[in-house]
Amino acid sequence: xxxxLVKYQKIIKQLISYxxxxxxxxxLDFLICALLMHLGxxxxxxxxxxxxxxxxxxxxxxxxxxxxxxxxxxxxxIKFFLVGYCGLALSMLIMFxxxxxxxxxxxxxxxxxxxxxxxxxxVLNKLITFRGEKKNx
Numbered sequence: 001x002x003x004x005l006v007k008y009q010k011i012i013k014q015l016i017s018y019x020x021x022x023x024x025x026x027x028l029d030f031l032i033c034a035l036l037m038h039l040g041x042x043x044x045x046x047x048x049x050x051x052x053x054x055x056x057x058x059x060x061x062x063x064x065x066x067x068x069x070x071x072x073x074x075x076x077x078i079k080f081f082l083v084g085y086c087g088l089a090l091s092m093l094i095m096f097x098x099x100x101x102x103x104x105x106x107x108x109x110x111x112x113x114x115x116x117x118x119x120x121x122x123v124l125n126k127l128i129t130f131r132g133e134k135k136n137x
Contacts, residue, residue, distance in 0.1 A: 062125065079125075
């Protein structure tokens with residue numbers, strides 16, 4: 001067992017870091033959305049703005065901390081946002097299947113979707129956005 005932990009130590013650290021940064025970014029998303037709606041902005045526009053701010057925050061910190069890759073910022077940023085939007089689409093699909101088709105409580109489905117989407121996005125970002133050995137800093 002200890003051998004497995006040593007073998008996968010780097011990816012375990014990355015997954016934990018990704019999760020912490022994701023939590024912070026989600027909190028930022030929520031606060032910005034709530035503030036914008038409180039200021040009278042339409043809920044859909046507020047959500048669009050706040051989701052993009054959360055993805056941007058997540059990209060910056062995951063580039064610097066989780067994957068330690070700061071080269072090719074524009075290309076990596078575009079890929080990261082596309083992965084984020086894929087995660088949003090997957091989340092909507094899970095919500096639809098879970099709540100509309102299977103009639104499961106929305107909060108339970110949302111909690112399940114958070115973990116599924118986070119793992120999905122981590123894998124895509126590791127394989128696509130932050131692929132390669134080039135590191136800066």
